[in-house]
Structures are given as C-alpha cells and as structure tokens.
Amino acid sequence: xxxxxxxxxxCSDCPIRHRAVCARCEGExxxxxxxxxxxxxxxxxxxxxxxxxxxxxxxxVIEGVATLSQTMEDGRTQMVGLLLPSDFIGxxxxxxxxxxxxxxxxxxxxxxxxxxxxxxxxxxxQIGQRLLEMALDELDAAREWMLLLGRxxxxxxxxxxxxxxxxxxxxxxxxxxxxxxxxxxxLTREAMADYLGLTLExxxxxxxxxxxxxxxxxxxxxxxxxxDLETLMEETGDDTxxxxxx
Amino acid sequence: xxxxxxxxxxCSDCPIRHRAVCARCEGExxxxxxxxxxxxxxxxxxxxxxxxxxxxxxxxVIEGVATLSQTMEDGRTQMVGLLLPSDFIGxxxxxxxxxxxxxxxxxxxxxxxxxxxxxxxxxxxQIGQRLLEMALDELDAAREWMLLLGRxxxxxxxxxxxxxxxxxxxxxxxxxxxxxxxxxxxLTREAMADYLGLTLExxxxxxxxxxxxxxxxxxxxxxxxxxDLETLMEETGDDTxxxxxx
DNA sequence: CTACGCGCTTGATCAAGATCAAGGCGCATT
DNA sequence: AATGCGCCTTGATCTTGATCAAGCGCGTAG
Numbered sequence: 001x002x003x004x005x006x007x008x009x010x011c012s013d014c015p016i017r018h019r020a021v022c023a024r025c026e027g028e029x030x031x032x033x034x035x036x037x038x039x040x041x042x043x044x045x046x047x048x049x050x051x052x053x054x055x056x057x058x059x060x061v062i063e064g065v066a067t068l069s070q071t072m073e074d075g076r077t078q079m080v081g082l083l084l085p086s087d088f089i090g091x092x093x094x095x096x097x098x099x100x101x102x103x104x105x106x107x108x109x110x111x112x113x114x115x116x117x118x119x120x121x122x123x124x125x126q127i128g129q130r131l132l133e134m135a136l137d138e139l140d141a142a143r144e145w146m147l148l149l150g151r152x153x154x155x156x157x158x159x160x161x162x163x164x165x166x167x168x169x170x171x172x173x174x175x176x177x178x179x180x181x182x183x184x185x186x187l188t189r190e191a192m193a194d195y196l197g198l199t200l201e202x203x204x205x206x207x208x209x210x211x212x213x214x215x216x217x218x219x220x221x222x223x224x225x226x227x228d229l230e231t232l233m234e235e236t237g238d239d240t241x242x243x244x245x246x
Numbered sequence: 247x248x249x250x251x252x253x254x255x256x257c258s259d260c261p262i263r264h265r266a267v268c269a270r271c272e273g274e275x276x277x278x279x280x281x282x283x284x285x286x287x288x289x290x291x292x293x294x295x296x297x298x299x300x301x302x303x304x305x306x307v308i309e310g311v312a313t314l315s316q317t318m319e320d321g322r323t324q325m326v327g328l329l330l331p332s333d334f335i336g337x338x339x340x341x342x343x344x345x346x347x348x349x350x351x352x353x354x355x356x357x358x359x360x361x362x363x364x365x366x367x368x369x370x371x372q373i374g375q376r377l378l379e380m381a382l383d384e385l386d387a388a389r390e391w392m393l394l395l396g397r398x399x400x401x402x403x404x405x406x407x408x409x410x411x412x413x414x415x416x417x418x419x420x421x422x423x424x425x426x427x428x429x430x431x432x433l434t435r436e437a438m439a440d441y442l443g444l445t446l447e448x449x450x451x452x453x454x455x456x457x458x459x460x461x462x463x464x465x466x467x468x469x470x471x472x473x474d475l476e477t478l479m480e481e482t483g484d485d486t487x488x489x490x491x492x
Numbered sequence: 493c494t495a496c497g498c499g500c501t502t503g504a505t506c507a508a509g510a511t512c513a514a515g516g517c518g519c520a521t522t
Numbered sequence: 523a524a525t526g527c528g529c530c531t532t533g534a535t536c537t538t539g540a541t542c543a544a545g546c547g548c549g550t551a552g
Contacts (some may be wrong), residue, residue, distance in 0.1 A: 070393045078396040080389035093384050100388060106329040132374055135381040136337050140344060142388040143326035147316045149395035150324040150443025154539065189500065197396025200540055204501055221500065229270050237318050400509065435530065448509055450531055467517095467530065 021125065039110050042066075042103040049089065049101040057111040058090040063105030065186055069097040069194060078193040080145075088134065092118045104186055148198045152237055157196040158206040159235035162216065166226055182225040210235070257455045285356050288312075288349040295335065295347040303357040304336040310353030311432055314345040325441040326391075327384065335382065338462060350432055395443045398483055403442040404452040405481035408462065411471055428471040456481070 039062070042048050042114045047057070048066060061083050068081035079098065083089060089101060089109065103174050112120075121128045148160055166183045185192070189207075193200040215232055219226040285308070288294050292398055293328045294312060295301070307329050314327035326345065327334060335347060335355065358366075367374045431438070435453075439446040456462045461478055463471040471477050 016298070066299070068389070069297040070389065072393070073399065073485060076483075078390045078393040093379065099389070121375065122371065125368065125374060128371060128374045128378055129295060129367065132378045132381060135378060135385060139385050140379060142385060142392065143314070143316065143345070146326045146388065146391060146395055147324040151318065151322040151393055170530080188498095196281075199540060201502085202501080204499095205539090208501075237320075237322075239319060434528095445510055446530080447511080447532085451509090454531075 011064040023165060024045045024223070039108060042109075043237065044103055044105050046103045048103055048107065048109075049097045051097055051100045053097045055095050055097050056089045056114055058088060058092070058114060058117045059109040059111045061087050062108040062110050065108050067102050067104055067190075067191070067195075069102065070099055077194050078197060079191070081142065087138075088131065089116075092121060104191070107204075153197055154196075154202050154206050155236040156207065157212065158192075158203060159195060159196060159215070160234055160238070161192060162210075162224060162226070163229070163236050163238075166224075166229060166232070178226065180227055181221075181229050182223060185224060186221050193204075200222050231235055247315040251272060266292075266359070285354060288353045288355075290349055290351050290353075292349045293346065294349055294353065294355075295343045295345075297343055297346045299343045299476050301336045301341050301343050302360055304334060304338070304360060304363045305357045307331050307333050307335070307353045308356050311350040312353050312440075313348050313350055313437070316345055324443060325437070327388065333384075334377065334443040336360075338367060347370060350437070368487060377400065400444055400448050400452050401443075401455065401481060403444060404438075404456065405461070405478055406484065407438060407442060408456075408472070409472060409475070409478055409482050409484075413469075426471065426473055427475050430466075431468050431470060 040059070042064075051070070062112065063085055066083040066089075067079050069077050069079045070079040070081060070097055083101070090097070092114075094107050121131075141152070152160065162183070162185070165185065169183050170181060189200040189203045193203045194200075196203065198206075207216075207218070211218055214227070215235060216229065219225060286305075288310075290310075297316070309331055312329040312335075314329060315325045317323040323346075329347070336343070338360075341360070361455050367377075394403055398406065408429070408431070411426050411431065415429050416427055433441065435446040435449045438444075439449045442449065444452075445450050453462075455463070457464055460473070461481060463473065465471060
C-alpha cells in the first residue's frame with residue numbers, strides 16, 4: 001500500500017488530474033466524464049462517511065486504502081470490506097450510507113454526482129457491466145471472509161490475513177508468490193482484530209506465536225518477513241493446491 | 247418457505263411453464279427469452295452443484311430454497327448465502343463453480359445457456375442493471391452476516407436467524423411485523439449451525455434457552471412461535487430502531 | 493527534559509462455546 | 523412389534539479466545 005497504484009496525467013481540457021492507468025482495472029478509464037463532480041482527499045485515520053449519512057454522490061477510490069465497517073450499539077465493530085483504488089463507495093438507488101467508511105492511509109476519491117452517474121449507467125452499458133463484475137468479485141471476497149469469520153481459528157485468521165496481503169503485494173509487483181516475501185501491514189492490531197473478529201490482544205499473541213514458530217519474522221511492529229510463503233499458507237487452513245478454484 | 251413465491255401461467259408459444267409474478271422481483275419477467283435452455287428440478291437435500299464443477303450455464307431459482315456453502319479440507323463448513331426465488335447461480339465470465347450449492351427444499355431452476363445469456367447482458371442493459379442491484383443486495387446481506395459471524399454471541403446469532411426468517415415471512419404475507427408471529431425453520435439444526443458458525447449442540451442449547459426464557463415457543467422441532475417479535479429483536483443485538491438504515 | 497498518549501506486548505484469569513458422550517423421539521422399514 | 527436411522531436434546535468436561543491488568547517503547551507536545 002506504500003506504492004501508488006495509479007499514474008496520473010495532466011489533461012488539457014480541465015483542471016483535474018486524471019487517472020491514466022490503474023493497475024486493477026487494466027487501463028480502463030472511467031473518470032474523464034461529464035458527471036465528475038470533484039476530487040476529495042482524506043488523511044489516514046479520518047472518518048470519511050458515517051453510517052446513516054445522506055449520500056448525494058457515488059465515489060470511486062483513486063488512491064489509498066479505506067475500510068467499510070459496521071458497529072453495534074455497545075461498540076463491537078466488524079470490518080466488512082476493504083476499499084482499494086478503483087472500488088466504489090455508494091450505489092445507485094440508495095442514498096443513505098449503510099456502513100462507516102474510514103481512511104486507513106491517505107485517500108483520494110473521485111466523486112460523481114448521483115443523477116448523472118445513474119443516467120450514465122443506462123446510456124453506457126459497459127460501465128454497468130464493469131460495476132457488476134466488481135460487485136460480484138466483492139461478493140466472492142465477502143464470502144471467503146465469512147468462512148474465515150465463522151470457521152477459522154485465531155491462528156488461521158491471522159495467517160490468512162498476512163497471506164492475503166502478501167499475495168496482493170506480490171501480484172502488484174508481478175513477482176512470483178513464493179520464496180521470501182516481505183510486506184508492510186497497513187493496519188493497526190486493533191484494525192486487524194476488527195477485520196478478523198478477534199480482540200487486539202489475541203491478534204498480538206498470535207503474531208508473536210507465528211514469529212516464535214519461525215513462520216514469520218518481524219521488523220518493527222508493522223513489517224513482516226515471510227521466509228517461505230508456502231509454509232505460511234499451510235497455517236491458513238485453505239486448500240493448499242493453489243488458492244481459489246476459479 | 248412452505249408457500250410458493252411464484253404464480254405460474256401457461257404460455258401458448260412454448261411448452262414451458264412461465265413465471266407470471268414473482269413476489270421478490272415485483273412482477274418483472276426475465277424468462278420468456280430465446281436464451282432459456284431448460285428447467286431443472288432438485289429434491290430437498292440434494293446437492294445441486296459442487297465447488298469446482300464446470301458450469302456451462304447460468305441459472306435462476308424459480309422455486310424453493312437452496313444454500314451456498316464453502317468447505318475446508320478437514321470438513322469444517324460455512325454457509326455463505328441463501329438462494330431464494332429470483333436469485334442467480336453462476337455468473338458471466340466465470341465457468342467454474344466456486345461454491346457448493348445444496349437444495350434445502352425442493353428446488354426448480356431455470357437454466358440459461360451461458361453464451362446467449364452473456365450476449366443478452368450486452369444487448370439488454372436493464373437485465374445487467376437488475377443483476378447489479380441483486381448483486382449489491384446480496385453484498386449487503388453478506389456484510390450483515392459478517393457482523394453476525396464476527397461479533398455476535400451464540401444467543402444473538404440464533405435470535406438474529408429466527409428474526410430474519412420471521413421478518414421475511416411476514417413481509418411475504420404482507421403482515422405487520424409485530425405481535426405474535428409463527429414461522430417454520432426451513433433448516434436442520436446442523437444447517438443452522440453451518441450458517442451461524444456454531445456447532446449443532448450450541449444451536450440446540452440456545453434454542454432451548456430462548457424457549458425457557460419465554461422469548462419463543464416451540465411446536466415440534468421446527469415450528470417457532472414468537473409471542474412478541476420486539477422482544478426477540480432485543481436479543482439480536484441489532485439496532486432496535488427499525489432494522490437496516492437504508 | 494519530562495510527561496503523556498498511542499500502539500503494542502505479555503501475564504493471569506475467566507467464560508463462551510466446542511467436544512465427547514449418552515440417550516430420546518418420531519418415523520419408516522421389515 | 524421390533525429395529526434402525528435421522529434429527530434433536532442434554533450433560534460433563536475441555537479449550538480457545540475474551541477480559542482485566544500491567545508495563546514497554548517511541549514519538550510528540552509542553
């Protein structure tokens with residue numbers, strides 16, 4: 001998360017910096033559109049949107065990482081999604097935010113006015129298709145997370161989280177996902193706990209245990225060195241033969 | 247679940263029974279289309295699709311209830327979705343099933359050939375939009391379930407499940423969701439456990455406890471009478487003021 | 493420099509839910 | 523009627539992770 005997914009380029013038509021190539025959407029460009037309203041920035045840790053807020057816009061994350069979370073009255077909170085560059089916040093036909101959105105790193109979003117955006121969906125089917133694909137991918141991710149939350153042990157949860165981050169990092173860098181890998185955890189222990197349905201103490205203990213067992217090494221609190229990704233994968237409880245089937 | 251969501255009507259053009267009005271999709275008709283391949287039926291308890299199966303079709307549930315589930319090698323399983331009439335199985339652009347699909351009641355699905363279906367998405371944008379909406383609704387449901395799995399106690403989980411079923415039932419029957427309500431649980435204790443991330447013993451114990459505390463009454467194993475839905479709602483840990491915000 | 497706060501670690505204890513085990517009820521088959 | 527099976531309940535015990543508590547390291551504000 002420490003390296004930008006986006007290259008920007010200047011545009012002669014308007015004063016806004018435009019996304020040129022996004023690593024996740026394969027060069028597709030959605031943002032040079034009439035319906036762009038404005039860009040907006042948030043600093044790490046800032047609450048971007050509160051559950052219940054009125055949303056008169058649809059936003060797309062341009063840079064940075066944000067989280068979606070839900071909270072119960074007594075304060076128990078569960079993270080339910082990560083928002084990465086190219087992900088959308090808000091949705092057509094619903095104007096109250098159902099989740100709390102928090103910036104994890106510094107975040108820039110590109111906001112579309114709701115009405116024009118909805119019209120766009122009708123006039124430009126490929127945008128709708130792209131959104132459908134993204135929604136289905138998120139649904140798959142959410143379901144994988146349900147397995148983790150419902151059935152995995154604390155150690156498996158932590159291992160899964162580290163493995164997922166490592167895998168995404170290596171994918172981004174187009175490296176082979178094997179051998180020694182090092183990643184920087186973009187989350188505090190507490191955020192990890194919220195993500196995994198654990199307490200921060202348990203997260204800390206399990207990380208220490210993985211370290212003691214030589215599965216991972218630590219450099220400071222956040223940087224994790226994985227001597228062998230395969231070994232870590234064995235701790236996740238996932239199918240060993242090659243991750244997701246599809 | 248014991249009453250059909252669908253009215254059928256005969257069609258003079260072809261030998262297939264067509265859906266006339268579906269309670270969930272508000273009368274919309276998707277199925278009288280060139281791309282229909284065939285209807286298929288499954289009996290309660292039957293496995294419809296296994297994770298890893300090749301899927302050369304996209305199906306829509308016409309009648310009955312099915313579940314989506316994921317399994318770890320050692321047998322731990324987690325249900326990740328309920329498939330109700332009008333829900334889709336399979337998706338454009340992916341031809342290996344990622345989940346295990348099991349019929350809970352007798353199920354009828356309507357299968358579309360994959361290719362024509364994908365073409366349909368391009369030529370008929372409103373179908374894509376409908377799918378997008380459905381995917382986003384499922385995503386919301388999945389996220390609510392993540393909160394349940396990650397942060398709720400066993401008692402809250404069971405209460406939530408019963409409340410959800412009750413609410414859906416009363417919605418279907420267009421009744422006020424308050425006062426005395428009775429529902430038939432469409433799941434075995436084991437299926438409930440798989441849904442809630444619990445063991446079947448815990449499910450059984452918590453149901454007994456709710457009964458002892460007068461929150462619910464039982465008639466046989468499956469029929470639940472809820473003297474006061476509000477009281478049950480208090481056990482779910484959810485926001486009391488009116489369920490989902492949106 | 494000192495004090496404070498934040499993020500993290502570690503220890504001691506507790507409790508919720510899992511696990512292991514036995515038995516009950518309803519129902520279909522013989 | 524007897525048998526067996528699927529589904530459920532209940533009890534005894536164990537384990538995992540939560541909770542409560544103390545303290546460390548580091549950056550920053552005063």
